[in-house]
Amino acid sequence: MSSDRFVDLLRHGEVVGGGRFRGVSDDQLSPVGLAQMRSVARGLSGLDAIFSSPARRCADLARELAAQRGLPLELMPELGERRFGAWENRFAAQIPIAELTQFWKDPVGFTPPRAEPFDVLRDRVLRGWNLVLERQTRFALLITHGGVIRIILGQVLDIPADALLRIEVPPACRTRLRVPVGEGRPSLMCHGGLTQCGAPS
Secondary structure, three states: OOOOOOOOEOOOOOOOOOEEEEOOOOEOOOOOHHHHHHHHHOOOOOOOEEEEEEHHHHHHHHHHHHHHHHEEEEEEHHHHOOOHHHHHOOOOOOOOOOHHHHHHOOOOOOOOOEEEEEEHHHHHHHHHHHHHHHOOOOEEEEEHHHHHHHHHHHHHHHOHHHHHHHHHOOOOOOOEEEEOOOOOOOOEEOOOOOOOOOOOE
């Protein structure tokens, strides 16, 4: 048995209302989204802690799992979704095309009106990620949002910030990171599915 630690990142499933720039809008999972996450959770054994964004689309399943398995749960604002300001809860088609085009071209430099700047978002997320690592868990589950997962992967893999949107993180996407005990940096074991990750070893 490896002495390394593991962290699984799980994006929330499908949300009521469809794919929007939801930000801090606290919509709940659709029945499909809840089923997606429960399906992933059934393949997880050996967890010793759960960390979650406070948003209902993440925290509802986190609370359910923690209660079922008798695990500690920590809701962390640092792992919350980006605040999208004037774009909150809008579909892409409802956003001025010039703004949306600029966002896709320069996701780091362009900030939607009244939104959380990318550098502030990244600093917040990485503060949360470091807090998770400090907890010294053996196998933790972190339930959060696509943008948060991209930032963590960017940190682990040294991916430039302006390339993070090229990482696909669909609903209920699962990612596993290996965290060495002692010297060494975390590494990516798998991304995007249940069967690919297997069991920690």
